[in-house]
């Protein structure tokens with residue numbers, strides 16, 4: 259297989275993109291986030307809540323994976339995960355994280371960096387109760403990112419965890435909501451002529467400052 263040829267035949271950033279009027283850009287980056295999210299939903303972007311979530315471990319090694327945005331709390335981005343997973347342990351050691359949304363259908367990328375904090379126990383509990391049975395069972399097993407010997411082992415553990423879900427809807431241990439408080443947010447709008455727009459918002463002494471970046 260000639261991968262280079264396949265890549266060349268399927269170029270990135272070649273769609274029909276919306277306008278991004280930077281003169282009208284709001285002073286607060288979360289306002290653009292809401293605007294772009296709503297627009298992505300209207301344009302039927304596939305899975306707009308899924309994004310790349312990057313963490314760094316205690317020795318400085320990065321790792322990234324897809325997670326779903328669950329909610330917003332003022333300026334904060336809420337995600338849910340297992341506190342004993344790789345990302346959970348990373349966040350225990352290093353609060354610096356990054357989030358990257360890519361909405362291919364509209365040529366938009368949003369990059370966010372900030373620090374995480376754990377959301378209150380009460381909210382964790384409320385969120386856990388709303389999860390579906392399979393997600394609850396996985397949370398109860400609480401082994402995300404540990405080595406799994408076989409898919410049979412997963413099936414066995416899911417079966418016994420399913421019983422716990424029936425009996426005790428609060429039987430969660432490690433399901434944790436995290437809030438990312440943004441310190442930098444960059445909005446990238448692809449353009450056909452490749453003069454892509456990058457509008458960056460940086461928090462300086464508690465105030466958001468915005469400026470353009472070279473594409």
Ligand SMILES: Cc1cc2nc3c(=O)[nH]c(=O)nc-3n(C[C@H](O)[C@H](O)[C@H](O)COP(=O)(O)O)c2cc1C
Nearest residue numbers: 308323324325326338339340343344345346402403
């Ligand atoms: C579309 C999609 C959404 C996902 N959403 C979440 C999520 O919200 N929370 C989560 O812990 N894992 C989610 N995952 C699984 C993660 O990508 C990852 O496999 C898992 O969290 C273990 O990551 P870790 O070993 O780096 O901690 C999602 C995966 C996909 C493909």
